Amino acid sequence: MQLLLGSRRYSSWSLRGWLAVRMAGLPAQETVVPLADGVTAELARQSPTGLVPVLKLKDVTIWDSLAIAEYCAEHTPTLWPQDQARRAVARAVAAEMHAGFAALRREFPMSLTRAPLERQPSAAAAADIQRIEQVWHDCLKAGGPFLFGDAPTIPDILYAPVVTRFLTYQVRLSNRAAGYCQSIRSWDLMQLWYDLAAAEPEGWRLAKYE
Ligand SMILES: N[C@@H](CCC(=O)N[C@@H](CS)C(=O)NCC(=O)O)C(=O)O
Incomplete structure (x- = not known):
């Protein structure tokens, strides 16, 4: 494989x-x-x-x-919630993320090893951020720390790059959404990915993302 x-x-x-x-x-x-x-x-x-x-x-x-x-x-x-109703909602969250938020993706590209900088979103990207916060709030009010409970599932996997964008571009978020970003950032697999990214050759850097 x-x-x-x-x-x-x-x-x-x-x-x-x-x-x-x-x-x-x-x-x-x-x-x-x-x-x-x-x-x-x-x-x-x-x-x-x-x-x-x-x-x-x-x-x-x-x-x-x-x-x-x-x-x-x-x-x-267990990559999906085990309860049928929660799994259905998780699939909707995943599908919305997979297909959407084009303005946010365009304006805030993932760039893990650049120095953080504050970037103002356009109206379209701000609407994306607002909708993402709404989705996260609706999921996290059941307790968190991940979107569907105490362990990551596919919606968290799909949102993980969004979390890195929010951190890199210092997007202002509600306490609950900011807390979720910290849950994702401190996930051991995310730390490993950041470490592997930092170890990549300097020659692989792309000016347009730095
Ligand atoms: N729908 C695809 C999208 C994949 C995609 O757009 N990948 C980007 C990288 S993040 C890519 O390969 N871009 C090619 C390039 O930048 O040359 C998926 O979910 O895997």
Whole structure:
């Protein structure tokens, strides 16, 4: 099994795929391809879409982070909440995140090892942030510290890169949302990803994200 990833500093979708595979304990060999300006020849050769992450199994290639997470959840069902109603809500949270928040993604790219800076969102990105806070509040009022209880599930995996953006760009949040960001940031797998990102070659840095 091979997990193809992009630069850990910048590849938010790769972070999701990696968290899912690691949470499921799947024995994937990890290969990191440096991102550049536009799809590189290496990415075009290795990925059907030229995008990462990609999970390659013996007979199957999975080229989307949510699909990878679903595959992992079939192996490790606790990646979704066990209660049916909560699982249905978790799927809605995951789907909204996977398909949405384009303005936030565009204006606040994931960049893990740059110095934090305060950045003002456009009206569209501010609306994205407001909606994300609403979703988090609705989930966390049941107690947290993760969106669906005391252990991370797929919605937390999908929101993890958003948390890094909020931290990097010093987005002002409610106490509850800020507390959730700290829960994600102090998750041991997130610390490991940050450490691996910091150890990547300096030559992989992209000026547009720094
Ligand atoms: N829907 C895909 C999106 C994947 C995606 O857009 N990946 C970005 C990296 S975060 C990419 O590979 N970009 C290629 C590039 O920047 O050259 C998924 O969920 O995996």
